[in-house]
Amino acid sequence: MKNYEVSKDGYYGEFGGSYIPEILHKVVYDLQEQYEAIMNSKDFKEEFHALLKDYVGRPSPLYYASRLSEKYGCKIYLKREDLNHTGAHKINNSLGQILLAKRMGKTRIICETGAGQHGVATATACALMNLPCVVYMGATDVERQKPNVERMKMLGATVVPVQSGNKTLKDACNEAIRDWCCNPRDTFYIIGSTMGPHPYPEMVARMQSVISEEIKWQIKEKEGRDYPDYLMACIGGGSNAAGTIYHYKGDERVNIVLAEAGGLGVETGETAASLNIGTVGILHGSKMYVMQTEDGQIIEPYSISAGLDYPGVGPMHCQMFKEGRSKVLPITDQEALDAAFELTKLEGIIPALESAHALALLPRMKDKFKKDDVVVLTVSGRGDKDMQTYLKHIKN
Amino acid sequence: MTRISRLFKEKGKDILSVYFSSGYPTVDSAPRIIKALSDAGVDMIEIGIPFSDPLADGPVIQRSNSIALKNGISQKLLFEQIKDIRKVTDIPLVLMGYINCAMQFGFENLCKKAVEIGIDGIILPDLPVDEYNAEYRPIVEKYGLDFIHLITPETSDERIRKIDEASSGFVYMVSSAGTTGAQNSFGQSKQDYFKRIKAMNLKNPTLVGFGVSNHETFRAAADNSCGAIVGSQFIKELDANPTIEDAVNSLIKKIKG
Numbered sequence: 001m002k003n004y005e006v007s008k009d010g011y012y013g014e015f016g017g018s019y020i021p022e023i024l025h026k027v028v029y030d031l032q033e034q035y036e037a038i039m040n041s042k043d044f045k046e047e048f049h050a051l052l053k054d055y056v057g058r059p060s061p062l063y064y065a066s067r068l069s070e071k072y073g074c075k076i077y078l079k080r081e082d083l084n085h086t087g088a089h090k091i092n093n094s095l096g097q098i099l100l101a102k103r104m105g106k107t108r109i110i111c112e113t114g115a116g117q118h119g120v121a122t123a124t125a126c127a128l129m130n131l132p133c134v135v136y137m138g139a140t141d142v143e144r145q146k147p148n149v150e151r152m153k154m155l156g157a158t159v160v161p162v163q164s165g166n167k168t169l170k171d172a173c174n175e176a177i178r179d180w181c182c183n184p185r186d187t188f189y190i191i192g193s194t195m196g197p198h199p200y201p202e203m204v205a206r207m208q209s210v211i212s213e214e215i216k217w218q219i220k221e222k223e224g225r226d227y228p229d230y231l232m233a234c235i236g237g238g239s240n241a242a243g244t245i246y247h248y249k250g251d252e253r254v255n256i257v258l259a260e261a262g263g264l265g266v267e268t269g270e271t272a273a274s275l276n277i278g279t280v281g282i283l284h285g286s287k288m289y290v291m292q293t294e295d296g297q298i299i300e301p302y303s304i305s306a307g308l309d310y311p312g313v314g315p316m317h318c319q320m321f322k323e324g325r326s327k328v329l330p331i332t333d334q335e336a337l338d339a340a341f342e343l344t345k346l347e348g349i350i351p352a353l354e355s356a357h358a359l360a361l362l363p364r365m366k367d368k369f370k371k372d373d374v375v376v377l378t379v380s381g382r383g384d385k386d387m388q389t390y391l392k393h394i395k396n
Numbered sequence: 397m398t399r400i401s402r403l404f405k406e407k408g409k410d411i412l413s414v415y416f417s418s419g420y421p422t423v424d425s426a427p428r429i430i431k432a433l434s435d436a437g438v439d440m441i442e443i444g445i446p447f448s449d450p451l452a453d454g455p456v457i458q459r460s461n462s463i464a465l466k467n468g469i470s471q472k473l474l475f476e477q478i479k480d481i482r483k484v485t486d487i488p489l490v491l492m493g494y495i496n497c498a499m500q501f502g503f504e505n506l507c508k509k510a511v512e513i514g515i516d517g518i519i520l521p522d523l524p525v526d527e528y529n530a531e532y533r534p535i536v537e538k539y540g541l542d543f544i545h546l547i548t549p550e551t552s553d554e555r556i557r558k559i560d561e562a563s564s565g566f567v568y569m570v571s572s573a574g575t576t577g578a579q580n581s582f583g584q585s586k587q588d589y590f591k592r593i594k595a596m597n598l599k600n601p602t603l604v605g606f607g608v609s610n611h612e613t614f615r616a617a618a619d620n621s622c623g624a625i626v627g628s629q630f631i632k633e634l635d636a637n638p639t640i641e642d643a644v645n646s647l648i649k650k651i652k653g
Contacts, residue, residue, distance in 0.1 A: 009526075019495055019522050021452045023548040023573055025555070164458060170449065177451050182574040184550055282496045282522070283449065295470040296500030297448040 004249040004320055010198020011287075013322065015315035018197035020285045024177075027184045030104070032199045038103050039096075039206065051095050052210060055128070056085045058092075060211075062218035062376070067346040072362045074369035077222070079215060079378040081240060082351060088381030089208060089240045090121035094190055096207035098125040101188035108183065110134045111190045112176040114141055114169035114236070115307035115354065116148025117381055118192030123157035125190075133157040136175040139167040141306045148385050166300040169236075169310045173284050193237025194314030197285030201238075201314045208243025215376055216247055223374050227254050230365070232377040234259045234358040235328065236272070236307050238314035240380035249320070255327070256320070257365060259357040260313070261303035262330030272301035273330035274313045275321050283311070288318045304333035304389065305353035307381075335360040337393050340383065352381035353389060399488040399516045400542050400565035403439055404601040404622060411623030412614070412651060413440035413603060414630050415492060417460040418477075419469025420446075421634055426477050427484070432644045434485035442519065442625065443478070445471055445493030452521040454577030456628040471501045475509050482514035490517040490544065490565075498523075503532055507539040517542030517565045525555075525562050533562065544568050549589045553596065560598040567600045569593060569621060571607045578609035578629045582616040590620035611653025626651060 010016045010032070020028055038044050052058040061080045069076045081089035094111075101109060109131050113119030119135040126133035135152055139161040142149050152159050165171040173196075180189045194201040194208075212231075220226040231248060233241040235258040248254045263271035271277065271291075278289035283298060291299040291311040303309040313321075320326040331339075340356035343349050351359060358377055369375070383390065403411065414433050418426040426443065433441050446461040446469055453461065471493075481489070491510060498506050498520060510518065518541060523532065525545055536543045542565030547556050549572060560567055571586055572579075582590075593602060604617035605625035617624035626647065633643040633650075 017527065018524065019527065020524065021521050022524065022546045022559075023452075023550055023570060025524060026550045026552070164462070165448070174449050174451055178454075178575050181452065184573055279500075282499060284451075285522075290496075292496070292500065294500065295472070296494075296497035297465060298496075 002250065002323060002325065004316065004325065006202045012315045012319035015287050015318040016198055016201060017287050018285060019282045020197045021181060023181050023184060028197050034104060035100060035199050035203050038100055044099055044103065048096055048099055052092065056091050057083065058210065059214045059218065060084055062215065062222065064222065065347050068343070071346065072366050072369060073371060074373040074375050076375045076377060077219065079211060079244065079376055081211065082355065082379045082382035086121050086124050087384060088117040088121065088352065089211065089243060090118040090192060091124065092210055092243070093192065093204050093207040093239060094118065094121040094125040097190040098129050098131065102129060104188065106186060106188035108132050108187045109190055110136070110176050110179050110187055111192060112136045112169065112172040113192060114172065114309055115305065116141065116145040116152065116385060117307060119157070120148050120151050122190050123152040123155035126157065127155045134179065135159045136162055136172040138162050138169060138172045141168055145306055145385055168306065170298065177284065193239040194242045194316055195237045195284055195286055195312065201286065201316055204239055205242035205246055205316060208239050209246035211243035211378065212245060212247040219374065219376060227251055228374040228376040230255045230257060230373060230375040232257050232358050232361050232375060234308060234354050234380060235313060235317060236261065236310045236354065238317045240378055242314065242316060244378045256325060257361055258326055258328045259331045259361050260328055261305055261308035261357060262332040263302045265332055266330050270302040271330065272303040272309050272311065274311055275328045276330050278312065286315050288312045288315045304336065305357065307354040308357060329361060329364055331357040331360040340390065349379065350383035351379050352383050353386045355379045355381055398542050398565060399486065400440070403488050404566060407439060409622055410618050411439045411603060413442060413623065413625040414438050415442040415444055415625060415627035416630055417444040417446050417457060417464050418474045419464030419467045420460040423467040423469055424477060425640065426474060427481060428640050430478065430481055431484050432640050434487040436644045436648055439623070440488040440490065442490045442492045445474065445491060445497055447494040447497050450494060452575055454575040454628060456631050457576050460631045471497060475513060479513055489515045490519055491515055492519040495520050495523045504535050507535055507541055510541060511539050517544055519544045519568060521546055525559050529562055546570050549573060556596065560600055563600050565600070567598060567602045569602045569604045571604050571617070574606060576606050576627050578632070579607035579613060580610065582607070582613050587616055587620065590617065594620050610650050614651045
C-alpha cells in the first residue's frame, strides 16, 4: 500500500515543508512540537468531541438522496456538512484549533477567509471562547459574500478588507501571514484549509477527519460495509476533501473523485484549476502545485465560488493527485450552477457554490456508475451565502 | 575574498546597504539606480527581484513589487539589463527575492547567472536555514557566492549559531517582529536585542534591516552592528523626488543626518 502519510518534517512525497520567514520559525516550530500531543490528550479529545456533538450538531447526517440516485443510476449518499452550526464543515477545524490555541496560551486569533465560511466559523469559535478575532478577507470577496461579512461583525470579529492582488483568498492569506509576522508571540493563526507551513496541512486534515470517521460507521449501518465505492468532494485548498477521504487514503477499493474550480474553463485562463494546470512551486509556506508564470509569479485565479478561488492546493492532495490516487476534474461555473439548481429541485437542498462543484461531478461520472455502486458525496456547506449569485442565474 | 567580505574587512562599520525593487519606477531603472547609489558612496546594493506575493514585505515594497511586475520586469529581463554592470561599478551586489522565483528560474541557473554578471550574494527571506542546508547550500558553495540568512528577535541563541554557521558575507539582523517598512525610532528593547547579538561574537558581521529610515534609526543600528540596510525609505524617496539621483541624495542626507 502506498504511503500518503506526512513525514516528520512535514512532507507528503515532494510536497509540503515549511517555507516561512525566520520571524515565524519559533511559533511554527512550537506548534509542530506540541500539536500532536495536545490533540491526543484525553482532555482535548473530550472537550473537542463534546463541542462537535452539542455545539456543532454532529454527527452530520449521511442522507440517501433517492431522486438524485435514480437520475444517476447508483446509490448516492450526501454527507451533510451543510447542516453543521454556521453552515459548513469549517467549524470542525476552527473549534479544534481554538482549543489548541488556548492550551498554548495564545490570546489573539487571526484568520483568512474566502467565501467567509471559515471567517464565520472562526469568529464563532472566538465568541464562544471569548478571544479577540481579526479576519482578513479580500475586498472582492467582502463584496460578493456580504451576508457572511455581516455575520462575522455581529459575532464580534474585526473584518479587514484586503486590497492587494485580485483581492481574494490568496491576498487574504498574504495579509494574515504578515499580521502573524508582526505578532508572533500572542497570536494564533487559524488557517482554514489544508495549506500553509507544516504542521497546518496535516493538522487541519486531522481536525476535519471527523467527516470520514463518521462516514465509516454511517455507511456500514446503511449498506452493511464500511466503505463506499466512490468518495466525492470539492477542492480549493482541500479541507473538506481531506476530511472526506482521510480514513480512506490508502483504501484502494474506494475511488476518490474531486472537483476543482474550472471557472470559465481551463483553456480560457479564467480558472482556479491548480491541480490540472499548476506546476510545482512554493506559496504560503508550502511546496505544492500552484498556478504561476514561467518566472514564478502567481497567476490570479478565477472562480464564481469564492471558497475555491485559490491558485494552489494543499500538499497532501498534490501527492495523491500526482500518484493517481485521486482523480481531480475541473468543473466550470456553469456546471456548478446547473448542479446547484438540480439538487435544489430534486432534493430540496440548496448547496453552497463550492459544494455545487462536487455535485457537478455526478453528470461527468454518470457513464462509469453501476447500479449497486455506493457514492458518498460531501455537501460541504449550505447556499444561503450564495443567494445573490443564484438569483442572478435563476432560470425562469 | 568576495567583495562583501572585503567591504566588511576594510570598512567594517557604518556600512550602508540600500535595497531597491528592480523594474521600479520604470522597467529599465535598475542599471541607473545601481550607478547612482554607487556614485553617491553607498557601500552595498540589494537588487530586489519582485514577487507577486511578497510575504515578508510591508505596504511600500509590496506596491513597488506590484508596479514593477506590471511594468514587465522578470528575472530574465533584469539579468539582461545588468549584464555589463561590472564595467560601471565594483560595489558589492546582492540579489534579494523569494524562493519561488528562484526555484522557477532554476536555483543553479540563478547562481550561475549571478556569477556571470558579477553578483556577490543572495538573500531569500522565505528559505529557512534547514531547507537551505539540505538542498541549496552545496550549489551556493559550488559557485562561490555568499548566502545571507536572517535572524530575528524571536530566534533562539542556538538557532542563531546555526544560521551564522550557514551564512557567509554577513548575517541580516531583522530589527523587529514585522514586515519591511520604515520606523521612526528603535526603542530600548530593540537596542537590547542588538546588544545581545553583538555580545554573541558571531563569525559573520551583521547588518540591521527592517525599519531603518533616518539618522536616528541608522545610528541605533550601526552602533551595535556593522551598519544597516535601507529599503522602504529609498522606495519612498524614489516616489518623492524628480530623478533617481535626487532620490539617492535625499536618502543619504536623511541617513547621515
